[in-house]
Amino acid sequence: MNKIKRYGRLYRVLVSQFLKTILQSKVDFFIGLIGFFFTQIMGIAFLYLVFEQIPDLQGWTLDQLIFIYGFAQIPRGIDHLFTDNIWMVSWWMVIDGDFDRYMLRPMNVFFQVICEKLQPDALGELLVGFALLILSISKGVVAFHAADVLLFLVSMIAGAVIYTSVKLFFASIAFWVKQSGPFLQVAYDMANFAKYPTEIYSRAVRFLITWVIPFAFVAYLPAGYFLGQRSAFATIGAECVIAVVFWIIAYSFFQYGTRKYESAGN
DSSP: OHHHHHHHHHHHHHHHHHHHHHGGGHHHHHHHHHHHHHHHHHHHHHHHHHHHHOSOBTTBOHHHHHHHHHHHHHHHHHHHHHHTTHHHIIIIITTTTTTHHHHHSSSOHHHHHHHTOOOTTHHHHHHHHHHHHHHHHHTTSOOOOHHHHHHHHHHHHHHHHHHHHHHHHHHHTHHHHSOOHHHHHHHHHGGGGGGSOGGGSOHHHHHIIIIISOGGGTTHHHHHHHTTSSOHIIIIIHHHHHHHHHHHHHHHHHHHHHHHOOOOOO
8 A cells, every 4th residue: 555655646746747847838738739639620520521422331320430439539548648658668768778767766667657758639539539428428329327437437447458558568569679669550550440330341350450459349349338239248348358458468568578678788
């Protein structure tokens, strides 16, 4: 318990220092936030353009797809907000030797990575995600009950863990190849497929985004429960199991990589 309190206090201190740095340039902060918000709006506009050309997408309505899209944005936004610094590990921290400072401090290495930076741009994802969910509820696309609120929170946390696990696993490859950013970018971009029903893809793509890089468990499958098409056990329950399994794999791989880390050399 004392260790948890210590890390909680350290997290608040380190994050507050980071927030002070980004608020030194308030204009850049708000421009980045607004820019990311409009990026999300373009994704929604794409859905409308698709339905203008294809009114029936294998039985799915536009309102249902908007709900799935919004549902997908929230766990991605949570991951983006709190663990975005993992990208830096994959791109330049290992190859530049900047990862050394994490190895020298008497703290958990992963904790140091994630508490060094918050990504305010993620607020755009979260804002769009919640706005689309509220819109779907107001239009009667889904009906939330008291128990559904708890399942929704569990699903959002589990989904964020899946995003973080995928990011951490591919970032950890950098301990051997020095720069794994391209691998992580390709893997993370697979999440875009999960914003739509997997039935519209080929069998190979469905297998890839369900069992290899399990982004289908972040959005489409758990969203199916709230749309009344699947049971909680087959959706939220399966999502939680996948989140735990992939987190154990990713974090174990990360720890193994830190033991093999040899700095940048010369």
